[in-house]
Amino acid sequence: xxxxxxxxxxxxxxxxxxxxxxxxxxxxxxxxxxxxxxxxxxxxxxxxxxxxxxxxxxxxxxxxxxxxxxxxxxxxxxxxxxxxxxxxxxxxxxxxxxxxxxxxxxxxxxxxxxxxxxxxxxxxxxxxxxxxxxxxxxxxxxxxxxxxxxxxxxxxxxxxxxxxxxxxxxxxxxxxxxxxxxxxxxxxxxxxxxxxxxxxxxxxxxxxxxxxxxxxxxxxxxxxxxxxxxxxxxxxxxxxxxxxxxxxxxxxxxxxxxxxxxxxxxxxxxxxxxxxxxxxxxxxxxxxxxxxxxxxxxxxxxxxxxxxxxxxxxxxxxxxxxxxxxxxxxxxxxxxxxxxxxxxxxxxxxxxxxxxxxxxxxxxxxxxxxxxxxxxxxxxxxxxxxxxxxxxxxxxxxxxxxxxxxxxxxxxxxxxxxxxxxxxxxxxxxxxxxxxxxxxx
Amino acid sequence: xxxxxxxxxxxxxxxxxxxxxxxxxxxxxxxxxxxxxxxxxxxxxxxxxxxxxxxxxxxxxxxxxxxxxxxxxxxxxxxxxxxxxxxxxxxxxxxxxxxxxxxxxxxxxxxxxxxxxxxxxxxxxxxxxxxxxxxxxxxxxxxxxxxxxxxxxxxxxxxxxxxxxxxxxxxxxxxxxxxxxxxxxxxxxxxxxxxxxxxxxxxxxxxxxxxxxxxxxxxxxxxxxxxxxxxxxxxxxxxxxxxxxxxxxxxxxxxxxxxxxxxxxxxxxxxxxxxxxxxxxxxxxxxxxxxxxxxxxxxxxxxxxxxxxxxxxxxxxxxxxxxxxxxxxxxxxxxxxxxxxxxxxxxxxxxxxxxxxxxxxxxxxxx
Numbered sequence: 001x002x003x004x005x006x007x008x009x010x011x012x013x014x015x016x017x018x019x020x021x022x023x024x025x026x027x028x029x030x031x032x033x034x035x036x037x038x039x040x041x042x043x044x045x046x047x048x049x050x051x052x053x054x055x056x057x058x059x060x061x062x063x064x065x066x067x068x069x070x071x072x073x074x075x076x077x078x079x080x081x082x083x084x085x086x087x088x089x090x091x092x093x094x095x096x097x098x099x100x101x102x103x104x105x106x107x108x109x110x111x112x113x114x115x116x117x118x119x120x121x122x123x124x125x126x127x128x129x130x131x132x133x134x135x136x137x138x139x140x141x142x143x144x145x146x147x148x149x150x151x152x153x154x155x156x157x158x159x160x161x162x163x164x165x166x167x168x169x170x171x172x173x174x175x176x177x178x179x180x181x182x183x184x185x186x187x188x189x190x191x192x193x194x195x196x197x198x199x200x201x202x203x204x205x206x207x208x209x210x211x212x213x214x215x216x217x218x219x220x221x222x223x224x225x226x227x228x229x230x231x232x233x234x235x236x237x238x239x240x241x242x243x244x245x246x247x248x249x250x251x252x253x254x255x256x257x258x259x260x261x262x263x264x265x266x267x268x269x270x271x272x273x274x275x276x277x278x279x280x281x282x283x284x285x286x287x288x289x290x291x292x293x294x295x296x297x298x299x300x301x302x303x304x305x306x307x308x309x310x311x312x313x314x315x316x317x318x319x320x321x322x323x324x325x326x327x328x329x330x331x332x333x334x335x336x337x338x339x340x341x342x343x344x345x346x347x348x349x350x351x352x353x354x355x356x357x358x359x360x361x362x363x364x365x366x367x368x369x370x371x372x373x374x375x376x377x378x379x380x381x382x383x384x385x386x387x388x389x390x391x392x393x394x395x396x397x398x399x400x401x402x403x404x405x406x407x408x409x410x411x412x413x414x415x416x417x418x419x420x421x422x423x424x425x426x427x428x429x430x431x432x433x434x435x436x437x438x439x440x441x
Numbered sequence: 442x443x444x445x446x447x448x449x450x451x452x453x454x455x456x457x458x459x460x461x462x463x464x465x466x467x468x469x470x471x472x473x474x475x476x477x478x479x480x481x482x483x484x485x486x487x488x489x490x491x492x493x494x495x496x497x498x499x500x501x502x503x504x505x506x507x508x509x510x511x512x513x514x515x516x517x518x519x520x521x522x523x524x525x526x527x528x529x530x531x532x533x534x535x536x537x538x539x540x541x542x543x544x545x546x547x548x549x550x551x552x553x554x555x556x557x558x559x560x561x562x563x564x565x566x567x568x569x570x571x572x573x574x575x576x577x578x579x580x581x582x583x584x585x586x587x588x589x590x591x592x593x594x595x596x597x598x599x600x601x602x603x604x605x606x607x608x609x610x611x612x613x614x615x616x617x618x619x620x621x622x623x624x625x626x627x628x629x630x631x632x633x634x635x636x637x638x639x640x641x642x643x644x645x646x647x648x649x650x651x652x653x654x655x656x657x658x659x660x661x662x663x664x665x666x667x668x669x670x671x672x673x674x675x676x677x678x679x680x681x682x683x684x685x686x687x688x689x690x691x692x693x694x695x696x697x698x699x700x701x702x703x704x705x706x707x708x709x710x711x712x713x714x715x716x717x718x719x720x721x722x723x724x725x726x727x728x729x730x731x732x733x734x735x736x737x738x739x740x741x742x743x744x745x746x747x748x749x750x751x752x753x754x755x756x757x758x759x760x761x762x763x764x765x766x767x768x769x770x771x772x773x774x775x776x777x778x779x780x781x782x783x784x785x786x787x788x789x790x791x792x793x794x795x796x797x798x799x800x801x802x803x804x805x806x807x808x
Contacts, residue, residue, distance in 0.1 A: 369751055414452050
């Protein structure tokens with residue numbers, strides 16, 4: 001197969017061996033779930049239940065807070081026991097709804113439209129919106145918004161992201177092996193909603209069996225094909241995936257994929273879309289990889305949104321060593337969190353545990369000007385210059401060097417021999433720069 | 442979860458690189474050249490090299506102690522600078538020569554500006570420039586023969602048996618000068634004309650010397666390092682071995698050495714001949730890139746992180762500039778070799794080059 005890729009990037013060891021051969025297992029119902037009101041990009045959802053209310057699995061518990069927002073649903077049946085500040089998997093504390101299970105898992109009524117592909121695009125979009133789906137690759141952008149491009153921005157290509165370039169993570173991989181047909185159904189729905197004429201499924205070369213399965217499945221599809229991609233991080237970043245598959249360059253300075261007539265969706269999102277359109281099933285569970293060298297039984301779990309991380313680790317047999325770092329998400333872009341109290345959300349693709357040795361703190365040293373960060377930056381930015389400018393509070397220079405374009409993939413910090421926390425500096429600069437821009441208005 | 446876990450920003454993985462790792466790998470890459478130096482010049486090469494390296498380390502430690510900053514001698518950068526200073530020294534130099542060079546390189550070339558990462562020019566080359574300016578004869582003359590008996594690959598037997606009687610100046614040139622020195626001297630028409638009382642005979646001898654310099658024998662000697670010169674620069678093969686290792690490890694990038702050497706090669710084809718004399722034009726550009734400090738300079742000194750451009754386009758401009766200046770100095774300058782000054786001059790231009798070559802972000806909208 002002719003493998004495609006993008007310029008720049010790095011080659012971290014993939015560490016997928018811990019959990020890649022563990023089939024998806026359904027986690028037993030937890031006693032309680034904590035459902036954050038902000039699991040997505042955009043306005044937080046507004047609760048429509050109050051403490052003491054009885055809810056069914058799949059019942060609406062919070063409405064979208066605006067157009068760029070999503071509704072939230074109860075992920076098990078029981079009683080609303082708290083609406084308060086809870087730990088959030090990005091490391092902060094945020095408003096969430098706690099539901100204590102009644103152990104029954106009583107569902108709302110689901111439908112089954114076997115003829116779902118003949119629904120109108122608007123009806124499909126409505127069902128997707130009502131299901132509370134946001135991007136499940138990690139970014140969490142509300143899916144119905146992505147599927148509603150302005151009339152003057154037609155979409156001709158849909159790309160499903162099955163790249164999973166983050167080391168350790170295997171949830172999308174297992175999904176592609178075990179629910180390949182549903183992924184394809186999801187893709188067809190997305191293409192219909194957008195009126196796109198071609199669809200791609202991007203998969204990295206370290207998942208040859210996933211490529212094979214998806215290729216077999218799409219062999220008779222005239223306008224859908226699998227794109228094999230070279231093993232390189234961040235191959236799964238939206239702009240890099242689009243470039244590899246179509247050679248189109250999404251414009252910088254806040255440009256969106258629709259500018260080049262493309263929409264990208266994660267494979268997990270595609271399955272959620274299929275279930276939402278056919279069964280009107282809200283997004284209440286997802287696959288999450290719980291992995292790392294100290295996890296007794298690294299696993300791919302199908303678990304309810306809001307399940308506390310501690311429950312997942314417990315189900316995997318606990319830890320065989322002392323944890324040095326807890327990472328919510330993948331090790332390149334995920335968040336290090338202080339404990340396992342936070343719940344998993346719609347964007348939680350993995351929980352990675354490092355032992356004491358793997359969790360090192362590297363001391364920052366002077367920049368040698370070696371230029372490795374420039375060599376690897378997939379967006380062709382000048383990370384060392386941006387970081388240096390931010391350090392001396394020269395945000396103008398940082399902006400000119402492309403600060404706001406940075407997607408925080410971490411390739412620069414990964415290769416820096418001086419261990420400079422480039423991503424952190426750039427991110428700090430972005431926040432300060434935004435504050436300055438706001439105060440000017 | 443009783444124990445404390447680390448909460449730090451992403452990425453949580455890092456590749457194996459660190460400053461010490463990079464520096465010591467470069468030191469390792471330079472070892473074949475040291476082995477060649479010991480083979481051709483004897484143990485004094487090792488002795489001078491160690492003197493240079495350790496006096497650089499000691500200077501760094503002392504100054505950092507006086508500056509009350511952390512002592513970072515284990516990062517290998519001072520050791521590497523001292524090593525490179527020694528590599529730029531004649532194997533016949535006195536013991537204090539590499540010491541002076543290394544102390545100057547570290548003290549004035551590096552620590553004055555704030556240490557690693559802050560120096561505007563390559564400290565090792567500044568050390569060499571200092572030695573060249575202070576003790577010019579010790580730096581550019583008195584080359585010792587290699588153990589195999591060669592100094593520039595030209596055998597006096599190949600010229601004429603009684604060369605010493607007929608043209609003593611030519612004899613002295615052939616037996617005491619490095620290839621670049623020979624080239625430089627042959628360009629001097631007054632020198633050529635004064636070789637013998639007979640003008641035709643003088644040009645005949647000069648032409649003969651020139652042809653021998655551009656012979657396959659000389660090229661072979663240059664390639665292996667059986668030649669007079671600074672102790673670390675003579676063996677092309679040893680330097681290339683180390684360079685291949687560094688490129689393989691992704692420590693140095695190919696652009697600077699490639700474009701530097703290519704520029705010298707091309708400009709030598711175009712302008713490198715000696716007017717009035719005739720020789721094998723195929724060999725001349727190879728003699729040019731194999732001799733002097735070009736290989737050492739292009740792979741190990743022009744690629745110095747701190748003093749060369751960061752951007753890819755910048756690296757190409759920098760390298761072409763180095764090549765151009767090297768050829769200009771070799772051809773019309775006062776010195777036979779121009780690698781040192783050309784890199785130092787381009788070092789100074791580096792911030793400017795970087796400023797004008799900031800890469801265009803991915804997806805930059807064309808205006």
